[in-house]
Amino acid sequence: MHAFAYTQPADIDAAVRAGAASPTAQQGASVRFLAGGTTLVDLMKLDVETPATVVDINRLGLDAIDDDDEGGLKIGALVRNSDLARDPRVLRDHAVLSQALLSGASGQLRNMATTAGNLLQRTRCMYFRDVAHPCNKRTPGSGCPAIQGANRMLAVLGTSEHCVATNPSDMNIALAALEATVHIHGTNGARSVAIADFFLPPGDTPHVEHVLAPGDLVTHVRLPAPVPGARSHYLKLRDRASYEFALMSAAVVVAMDGDRIGHVRVAMGGLGTVPWRMREAEALLAGQAPSPALFARAGDAALADARPLSHNGFKPELAGRCLAAALAEVTRP
Ligand SMILES: Cc1cc2nc3c(=O)[nH]c(=O)nc-3n(C[C@H](O)[C@H](O)[C@H](O)COP(=O)(O)OP(=O)(O)OC[C@H]3O[C@@H](n4cnc5c(N)ncnc54)[C@H](O)[C@@H]3O)c2cc1C
Numbered sequence: 001m002h003a004f005a006y007t008q009p010a011d012i013d014a015a016v017r018a019g020a021a022s023p024t025a026q027q028g029a030s031v032r033f034l035a036g037g038t039t040l041v042d043l044m045k046l047d048v049e050t051p052a053t054v055v056d057i058n059r060l061g062l063d064a065i066d067d068d069d070e071g072g073l074k075i076g077a078l079v080r081n082s083d084l085a086r087d088p089r090v091l092r093d094h095a096v097l098s099q100a101l102l103s104g105a106s107g108q109l110r111n112m113a114t115t116a117g118n119l120l121q122r123t124r125c126m127y128f129r130d131v132a133h134p135c136n137k138r139t140p141g142s143g144c145p146a147i148q149g150a151n152r153m154l155a156v157l158g159t160s161e162h163c164v165a166t167n168p169s170d171m172n173i174a175l176a177a178l179e180a181t182v183h184i185h186g187t188n189g190a191r192s193v194a195i196a197d198f199f200l201p202p203g204d205t206p207h208v209e210h211v212l213a214p215g216d217l218v219t220h221v222r223l224p225a226p227v228p229g230a231r232s233h234y235l236k237l238r239d240r241a242s243y244e245f246a247l248m249s250a251a252v253v254v255a256m257d258g259d260r261i262g263h264v265r266v267a268m269g270g271l272g273t274v275p276w277r278m279r280e281a282e283a284l285l286a287g288q289a290p291s292p293a294l295f296a297r298a299g300d301a302a303l304a305d306a307r308p309l310s311h312n313g314f315k316p317e318l319a320g321r322c323l324a325a326a327l328a329e330v331t332r333p
C-alpha cells in the first residue's frame with residue numbers, strides 16, 4: 001500500500017475543500033473520500049487506488065433517514081446499508097430497496113457500507129482489480145483485455161470498444177427503478193442529479209464513471225413519495241446463494257390500475273455498464289393486462305440492443321426470464 005495523508009474534517013464545507021484539493025480528484029485520483037471503506041481500502045491494498053490524501057467523512061453526520069415535505073425519504077450519505085434495509089418506511093414503501101441491499105455482500109459488510117459508498121463502488125471486472133493487467137478504466141489508453149477475455153459477468157448493454165464492465169451495485173438498480181435523486185455538495189454549492197443522469201456510459205473515457213467533479217460530496221439520496229398501491233420486488237440471479245455479486249438482477253415497481261398495469265418502472269443489473277433502466281419494456285407494459293406473453297415481449301424490447309461478448313451470450317435470454325419472474329411477483333392477484 002502507498003503512503004497517504006489522512007484528514008478527518010468536521011463539516012461538509014471543509015470536506016469539499018479537502019476533496020477539491022487536487023485538480024484530478026475524480027478518477028485515478030489523488031484525493032478520495034472514505035466512508036465505510038469496504039471498496040476503497042480494498043482497492044488501495046491492491047494498488048488500484050493510490051490516493052495521496054484520504055478524506056474521512058465519518059464525522060460529518062449525514063447518517064439520518066428523514067421524511068421530506070413531499071412524502072419522500074431523504075437518506076443520508078453515511079446511512080449504513082443494514083440500517084437502510086431495516087428502516088420501517090423503506091420496508092413498507094420501497095421493499096425493492098431493502099431486498100436489493102440485503103441481497104448484497106454480507107452482514108458485516110452491510111454494517112460498514114454506506115449509501116454513498118455503495119452508490120459509488122467500483123466495478124468488479126477482474127482486470128480492473130489486478131494491476132498486472134492493462135485496463136482502460138484504471139489506466140486510460142492501456143487496453144481492455146476483458147473484451148477477448150473473462151467477460152462472463154460483464155455487460156451487454158451500453159458497452160464500447162474501450163470498456164464492457166458492469167456497475168456492480170444491487171442498491172443502484174433499486175434506486176434506478178425508484179427514480180431516486182442524488183444530492184451533491186460541491187465547491188459551487190448544492191445541486192441534485194436524477195439517478196438516470198448520474199452515471200456515464202464508458203464511451204471512449206471509461207475512467208470517467210459519473211458526473212461528480214473534484215470535491216463533490218454526495219450528501220444524501222432522495223426517494224420520491226411512493227406511488228399509491230405500488231408493489232416492488234428485487235430478483236437477483238447469482239452463481240451462489242449468498243455473498244456473491246449479481247450475474248443479473250431485476251428491480252420492478254408496479255401499481256395496477258384495475259386488472260391492467262398502471263405505473264411501471266423497470267431496471268436491471270448485470271447487463272449494463274450503468275444501472276440500466278428498461279424504458280422500452282415500461283412502454284410496452286403500461287396499460288396492458290399482465291401475462292407471460294406480455295412479459296416476454298417486454299424482455300425482447302428491453303434487450304433488442306444487447307451486444308453479447310464471447311462468454312456471456314446467455315445473458316439476453318436469461319434477462320428475459322429474470323424480468324418475467326420479477327414482474328409475475330408484483331402483478332399476481
Ligand atoms: C466481499 C465483498 C462482497 C460484496 N458483495 C456485494 C454485492 O453482492 N452487491 C453489492 O451491491 N455490493 C457488494 N459489495 C460492495 C459493497 O456494497 C461496497 O463495498 C460498499 O457498498 C461500499 O460502501 P462504503 O461505504 O464502504 O464505500 P467506501 O469504500 O468508503 O467508498 C467507495 C467509493 O465511494 C466514494 N465515496 C464514499 N462516500 C462518498 C460521498 N459521500 N461522496 C462522494 N464520494 C464518496 C469513495 O471515495 C470511494 O471511491 C461487496 C463488497 C465486498 C468487499
Ligand code: SF4
Pocket residue numbers: 123125126127128134135136137138143144145146147154162163164165206
Ligand atoms: S471491461 Fe473496463 S474495467 Fe474491465 S478491463 Fe476492460 S476497461 Fe478495464
